[in-house]
Amino acid sequence: MNKNDFSIESQGKLHSDSRERLIGIIPKVGIRPVIDGRRQGVRESLEEQTMAMARAAAEFISANIIHPNGMQVECVIADSCIGGVAEAALAARKFELEGVGVSLTVTPCWCYGSETMDMHPWYPKAIWGFNGSERPGAVYLAATKAAHDQKGLPVFSIYGKDVQDNDDSSIPADVQPKILNFVKSGLALMEMRGKSYLSIGSTSMGIVGSMIVQDFFEDYLGMRCESVDMSEVSRRIEKKIYDEEEFSRAMLWVKKYCIEGEDNNPVSKQFNRKTKDGNWEFVVKMTLIIRDLMIGNLKLADNFPEEAMGRNAIASGFQGQRHWTDYLPNGDFSEAILNSSFDWNGIREPFIVSTENDTLNGVCMLMGHLLTNTAQIFGDIRTYWSPDAVKRVTGHELNGLAKDGIIHFINSGSASLDGTGRQSLDGKPVMKPYWDITPDEAEACLAATRWCPANLEYFRGGGFSSQFLTIGEMPVTMTRINFIKGQGPVLQLAEGFAINLPSEIHETLNRRTDPTWPTTWFVPRLNGLGVFRDVYSVMNNWGSNHGVISYGHVGDTFLTLASMLRIPVAMHNVPEERIFRPSAWAALGTSGSVNADFRACSMFGPLYGKLKKA
Numbered sequence: 001m002n003k004n005d006f007s008i009e010s011q012g013k014l015h016s017d018s019r020e021r022l023i024g025i026i027p028k029v030g031i032r033p034v035i036d037g038r039r040q041g042v043r044e045s046l047e048e049q050t051m052a053m054a055r056a057a058a059e060f061i062s063a064n065i066i067h068p069n070g071m072q073v074e075c076v077i078a079d080s081c082i083g084g085v086a087e088a089a090l091a092a093r094k095f096e097l098e099g100v101g102v103s104l105t106v107t108p109c110w111c112y113g114s115e116t117m118d119m120h121p122w123y124p125k126a127i128w129g130f131n132g133s134e135r136p137g138a139v140y141l142a143a144t145k146a147a148h149d150q151k152g153l154p155v156f157s158i159y160g161k162d163v164q165d166n167d168d169s170s171i172p173a174d175v176q177p178k179i180l181n182f183v184k185s186g187l188a189l190m191e192m193r194g195k196s197y198l199s200i201g202s203t204s205m206g207i208v209g210s211m212i213v214q215d216f217f218e219d220y221l222g223m224r225c226e227s228v229d230m231s232e233v234s235r236r237i238e239k240k241i242y243d244e245e246e247f248s249r250a251m252l253w254v255k256k257y258c259i260e261g262e263d264n265n266p267v268s269k270q271f272n273r274k275t276k277d278g279n280w281e282f283v284v285k286m287t288l289i290i291r292d293l294m295i296g297n298l299k300l301a302d303n304f305p306e307e308a309m310g311r312n313a314i315a316s317g318f319q320g321q322r323h324w325t326d327y328l329p330n331g332d333f334s335e336a337i338l339n340s341s342f343d344w345n346g347i348r349e350p351f352i353v354s355t356e357n358d359t360l361n362g363v364c365m366l367m368g369h370l371l372t373n374t375a376q377i378f379g380d381i382r383t384y385w386s387p388d389a390v391k392r393v394t395g396h397e398l399n400g401l402a403k404d405g406i407i408h409f410i411n412s413g414s415a416s417l418d419g420t421g422r423q424s425l426d427g428k429p430v431m432k433p434y435w436d437i438t439p440d441e442a443e444a445c446l447a448a449t450r451w452c453p454a455n456l457e458y459f460r461g462g463g464f465s466s467q468f469l470t471i472g473e474m475p476v477t478m479t480r481i482n483f484i485k486g487q488g489p490v491l492q493l494a495e496g497f498a499i500n501l502p503s504e505i506h507e508t509l510n511r512r513t514d515p516t517w518p519t520t521w522f523v524p525r526l527n528g529l530g531v532f533r534d535v536y537s538v539m540n541n542w543g544s545n546h547g548v549i550s551y552g553h554v555g556d557t558f559l560t561l562a563s564m565l566r567i568p569v570a571m572h573n574v575p576e577e578r579i580f581r582p583s584a585w586a587a588l589g590t591s592g593s594v595n596a597d598f599r600a601c602s603m604f605g606p607l608y609g610k611l612k613k614a
Contacts, residue, residue, distance in 0.1 A: 021295050021349070023312045026067060027101025027190035028074045029183055030123070031058050032091055034107045034116040034140070037083025046109050050081050052169050053106045053130060060171050061104075061183055068373045069349055070435045073187065076100050082116045092120065101190030102183055104128065105144075108166065113144035119153065122193075122222075122607065124186030124564050126156035128175065130164065145583040154563075154582035154604060156182050181580050185561040188370035189607075191314070193222035197359060198294055198311045201230040201319025204356035208483075209544060210319065212359045216489055219606040220565050221363070226311040230324050233289050241307050242288045243299045246344070250284050253344035257443065258333075261450025261467050264516055269456055276453060279329045279462045287334040287343075290318060291351060315366040317357030320413075321458075330454050330463035331355065335414030336518075339365075341375050341434040342417075342442040349434050350375040355413025360489075361546045364479040365414075368550035371557045373433035375416035377470070377520060377549040381478075383408040384539040385509060394508045401473060401499045401523050405535035409478075409520040409549060410513065412458070412465045419520060419549070420448040421471030421498065429471040431551035452516035469506065470520040472499035475553045478522060481567065482543035488606075491562050492571035494538055495553045496524035520549060525573055532573045541571060556580060566601040570594065 033054035036042050058075035065073040076098045078091035095103070103123040105116075108130035118125050125148065129141025141159055148155035158179060160172040171179070197217055203210045217223040236242060263270050271279070292300065296310025318331040325331075337343050338351040352369055354362030355378055365376040386405045387398045398406065421429035422444035423437055432441075451464040479493045499521050501509075510519055524538045531537040555574040562569050563581040579593065581600075588603070589596035 021069065022195060022314055024194050025099040025101075026069070026071060027187055028076050028099050029058070029061055029102045029104060029187070030091070030095040030098075030100035031075055031077045032103060032105040032118060033078060033081045034105055034111045035081035035083045036109050036111050037115075043081075043083060047081055049108050049166060050106070051077075053108055053128075054078075056169050056171060057104060057106050057128065057179065060176070061179065064180055065184055065187070066373060066433065066435075067187070068191070068370055068433075070433070073183070082111075084112060084115050088116050088118075092118070095120075101193075102186035104179070104183065106130070107140050109140065111140045111144075113140060114147045117144050117147055117153075119151075121153070124156075124182070124189055125153065126158055126179075126182045128158040128179065130160075149584040149587060152604065154584050154600075156560075156580065157583040158182070178580055181557055181560050184371060185557055185564060188367065188561055189564050191370055192366065194224075195314035196224050196226045196312050197362065198313035198316035199225065199227040199319070199357050199359070200233065200290065200293065200316060201324065201357055202227070204319045204321050204358075207356055207358060207545075209358035209360040209546060210317065210356055212357075213483060216483065217359075219609040220489060220567060222608045223314070226313060228293060228311075230319060232293070233286060234328070236289045236292075236307070237282065237285050241300065241304050242285055242292065243297060246299070247285060247288060250288070250344040251281065254280065254284055257446040258451050259447070259449070260464070261452035261516065263453040264514075265453065265456045271453065271462055275462065279464065282329045283331075283333040283463055286329070286331065287337055290316065290331075290334050290353060291338060294351065315352035315354070315362045317354035317359055317362050319357040321356060325459045325461050325463070328461040330412070330459040330461065330465070332412050332414075332454065332463055332465040333451065335378075336417060336466045339375055339378070339414045339416040340418055340445070341432075341437055342445075347434050347437050347439070347442055350416060350418075352376070353414055354378060355411060358546050360481045360483065360544070361548055363481055364548040367558065367561060368477075368479065368548055368554075371561065372550050372552055372554055374431045374551045375418035377409070377416060377419040377518075378414040379409040379411040379518075379520060379547060379549065380545055381407060381539060381542050381547050382410050382513065384536055386536065390505065390509070393512075394505050396502065396505050398505075401497050402501065402521070404523070404526065406499065406501070407522045407524075407535065407539055408509065408513070409522045409547070410517050411546070412454075412514070412517045415466065415468075415518040415520075417445040417449050417466065417468070419470050419518065420445045420468045421474055422448050429474050431474070449518075455514055455516060458514075465516050466518050467516050468518045470498045470518070472497060472521065474498040474551065476522070476549045476551055477554050477558065478524070478547050478549050479558060480542065480544050480547045487568075489567045490543070491558065491567050491569045492541075492543055493555050493558050493569065493574075494524040494532070494571070495555045495573055496522055498549070499523055522549065527573055529573075531571055563597070563600070564607070566604050566606050568594075568598040568601040570598075
């Protein structure tokens with residue numbers, strides 16, 4: 001293996017470098033040390049402790065959170081402690097100039113709440129009130145979150161369980177995950193703001209998720225919607241509006257690492273070798289062009305300055321079926337490679353490309369990537385297999401994590417190759433941020449994938465679909481946003497596991513559907529409550545044919561981000577002790593958190609403006 005094949009540095013400075021991919025600021029975290037403003041003894045005695053608390057928070061955040069592009073998160077601390085309105089304004093000015101997007105207020109003492117609070121309308125906000133008996137930091141926290149609630153500026157309340165001594169500068173173990181959850185979710189919100197979702201094509205086969213709701217993107221996510229017809233892809237292929245040097249290099253890489261798989265089409269209908277080779281060239285060009293449509297390509301600037309600009313798209317979708325795939329190669333290869341953490345340019349940050357232009361699945365892919373820094377698996381929630389059905393069809397009994405039934409997660413399109421599970425940590429399969437992926441792991445993901453000639457019943461124009469089986473047992477979270485008339489966007493999620501099945505069970509079940517597509521066998525974590533009483537109920541209550549799988553049990557971060565965006569969560573299995581939402585949510589009911597979530601999201605409305613009523 002040539003490790004340079006997976007080293008972006010070996011190719012020089014490229015337009016696809018993750019750190020310079022999109023236009024816009026990389027949001028920083030603002031730390032606001034607030035203090036009792038009374039002079040002549042009170043404030044002076046608290047200055048050192050308050051600033052030490054701010055520095056500790058900043059160091060902790062910067063050491064533990066990384067942006068999806070691989071850059072360390074930067075924190076900006078106000079120049080002085082904030083004891084009143086003037087100093088609050090000075091801090092706000094500094095934050096605006098420095099590109100702050102998330103605000104964390106810290107204090108060990110009583111301060112003047114409404115005079116020192118952060119009034120920025122868009123920043124996600126949290127207050128960490130030091131639990132110490134010498135000074136009433138908890139009193140400030142309670143008073144100021146009440147001010148936030150009354151003014152309609154939701155705030156996250158962070159308060160340690162155990163009393164600390166006033167000279168203890170450590171961050172308690174129960175406070176740490178709340179700070180990290182809040183900051184990572186807040187940064188995800190701000191990283192979406194001002195970017196684009198690019199629809200390449202429009203509605204695929206009547207799938208409602210690909211009927212883009214622009215008000216949702218604008219009012220809830222702060223994003224803009226861009227659209228190009230799929231003919232733009234064919235125009236760029238015909239006119240050679242792509243980097244021909246990169247295309248040549250990409251083809252060499254594809255021939256080396258992309259292994260062609262079984263052709264399940266009837267022999268009489270199979271394409272000949274010349275046609276298949278032409279399809280390979282076509283889909284590689286598609287991949288270059290879809291990426292260029294998203295982020296631009298400076299190498300096109302001399303001859304095609306308009307096309308070189310791109311659409312500043314942080315996510316996109318490709319319609320494909322059927323106006324494209326009835327006569328041209330499908331988008332499966334392009335979607336899968338772009339969504340993976342590596343290609344012919346090396347190991348790099350995944351792109352987000354939703355198959356069938358399912359915009360709502362695309363948003364879940366985007367959220368999952370921003371929250372975990374990892375690639376995402378797109379799929380159909382295709383089949384629930386009960387233990388009885390599996391035994392009837394295969395003669396085998398399910399056991400272990402699969403004993404209560406399994407969900408077949410499979411689709412022809414944009415499952416990232418990271419989803420093979422061939423990356424590892426401590427001997428266990430994982431999906432890693434791109435900067436932790438080794439060249440050997442990237443090659444292992446490719447070696448575990450076969451590129452099968454497309455099913456010509458579905459895709460008359462041909463193409464190649466990725467075929468792989470996800471290794472279990474990986475902790476994962478399945479998500480989906482649905483749009484409900486009169487309500488708006490609603491999120492559902494299920495934490496669970498990607499599991500292993502005995503090969504004979506997998507082969508029998510997998511070949512009852514299209515075996516040339518990537519499979520993940522998924523089981524949700526059951527808790528005996530509501531729809532999570534059994535696997536069938538999870539499948540039966542899933543709101544769409546599509547879903548996204550993210551690595552890790554990260555449902556709590558999805559809940560936090562959703563509350564920031566005012567998107568209620570109708571279905572989840574996150575334990576109560578891990579749920580972290582703004583303090584106002586508790587004021588709307590503490591016994592039924594799902595109902596309170598709906599009421600709070602409806603009351604506060606979307607972050608960037610009320611959705612227009614039909």
